[in-house]
Amino acid sequence: MAAKQLTKEKLREIHSLMVEGRILEERLIKMNKAGEGYFWIGGPGEEAFAVPFGMLVHKGQGIQSDFLHLHYRASATVLAMGGNSIDAIRQMRSVSTDPYSGGRNFVNHYAIKRWNIVPVFSCIEPQYLQALGTAHAQREKGCKGITVVTGGDAGTAEGDFASALVWSSRPAGISPMLMIVTNNRFGISTPWDGQHGEKNVADRGKAFGIQTVIANGNDVFEAWDALETAMEYVRKERKPYLLELSVSRLYGHSSASGAPRWNEPDCIELFEEKLIKQKVMTKEECQAVHDKMLTKITEAYKQVQLEPFPDPTSIYDHVWSKEDGNNGRDTFAEQMGVDFTHNPPQAHH
Amino acid sequence: MASIAQAIRMALHYGETHLEVSDIFGEDVGPPLGGAFTVTQGLTKSWNSPLDERGIIGMASGLGLAGKRCVAEIQFCDYIFNTIDLLKLAGNTAWCSNGEFNMPIVVMTPVGSGIHGSVYHSHSFDAWAARIPGWKIVIPSTSLDAYGLMLSAIVDPNPVMYLIPKALMRTKGEELIPGEPASDKELRDLIDAPVDAKARATWKARWPALKEHYVPIGKAKHVRQGNAATVVSYGRTMPIITQIANRLADQGIDYDVFDLRTIYPYDWEALKASIERTGRVLFVNEDTEVANFGEHLMRRTCEELFYSLKVRPRLLAGKQIPGIGISPSLEDVSVPQANHIEKEMLELVHEPA
Ligand SMILES: Cc1ncc(C[n+]2csc(CCOP(=O)(O)OP(=O)(O)O)c2C)c(N)n1
């Protein structure tokens, strides 16, 4: 359905998810500043694309559903798919209830098997290579699922991005793979302009006969249409597609750069202006959503503070697959000796 | 009797027909070549990939995430080095996702010296591989083990690195693979692709009725029993050691010889029992000697079995140099050869306690 035809209810739902995503990220940033989590990285500023993306995914497990190989800025996508904001707070605080990594990984590093969200990792760009494999599996006759991979602009300088263009379009293995590049024109501190002679990332797809589109990722309507067109194309044609979206990086790269608010277009403000103009919501109704989400996230945050940190003996768990039994524990490595006594993490507040 | 190359080929055929292997791929793996070492000739699930090792490991990982079973080949381990972070990701997938995801993939690659392969066709990868937790690492030295370890690697729900000693690729086995015809010629006629390009274009393998044979990952092979001293190795040096040990047994020196077969998780129980009994041990492998896997075995020997030792433990490994020179006079002194190994084995038993 084209964005213009989205019902008022759907638009309100999009708005609500965008706000939840934003307030969640702002809470995560605060937690980091308060020493309640060692590192923050996330997606405030990308909600206008992230929420429609999560809504348009055919979610499920296995090759008939879509596989997602996500960048570390995908919090609002996960919420739009039905994820719980409290789980991101758990990962931020690295408590044992963190369902994505058991207190092992940075925040916004998701892993949700029932929705084909494969583990997000910090390493820039190998997700484009792993995506080739799920897309290859989806070349199976009659398969309806597609693979979507996301990454930033600076990461496209890695050879892995070029590999993805080559492999997904090779005549012997044309693959149903949507590549999304979120272009915020920075890699940490390095501006795009100094490192890239190509005008747009998307142009690189053309040499491979890959369909490419550039869209404004700060506009819900434009992002929705671009995503829907791209996903439908890949789903039907079983071919690769390259979508470049311009987005804002509202709190800078990560906590490493202090996560101050940047003066860039704010997609939620822009969306609310439109919603109010189109009489979908009033200013007060918009504000009420912010208030409601703030309460929800604050409650979740309070709950997480009561949850325990991981048991140190769990370090050997899940080295192997669960199918090996015993929680995938590497009892062999453990035999080499380990001292599990430790300084318990400081209680906060 | 099958060569190691033929044994792996038969295991892969068994895998694609009985164990749900969906993809066998890599550079020149599909027709017409069927692999730089002929390991993938005649298979139905084999295909050629772009010349891109990172892409190959990424493709394998994605297939694993999609629940497929695949075997990916890196043409020579010398070209696997730019994939290390992808190997790390495959190895940490289960751990990082708190057990949500598996990575049931096999990566096979020829390793080691012995074919005068010079700088970029002689590397070892065992020490490097051992530094990537989350992987099981195997290395056969006989055809039957090559077959049985490949079947175990395929059904294992974890990433398995399958190292093939390239010097032994054409070595014939002494034990029959279940279902393999006894005659070399008959086997060749059935499963070796014809050299002639025209004949090859229409050729189809005729596979013998192979049966399952699993060599458990994590179990060493007790190659010979003896009380004089323990010798532990794997890969190319294994048949050399066995031959020397057999010869010295005729002179009354009985070595306890192990083919480790699995580098991780290795069979420490078997090694420990032997070293405690003999009090003398030599580890042999051809990877470079600094931060060598044998050094790890030495550490455990020293820390855990120190008071059982009668003499110092020994490690014979490859020399700490940037490559292996192509001239035989260079290669021979760079990695352990029969003369070096025999000298160490004799010194080991003759050193006064
Ligand atoms: C392979 C690799 N190199 C370097 C880094 C450190 N690093 C983390 S994010 C980043 C910049 C990424 O920029 P971009 O791809 O544009 O994504 P963005 O963060 O802007 O969304 C760098 C250099 C890394 N994580 N991985």
Ligand SMILES: [Mg+2]
């Ligand atoms: Mg960027």
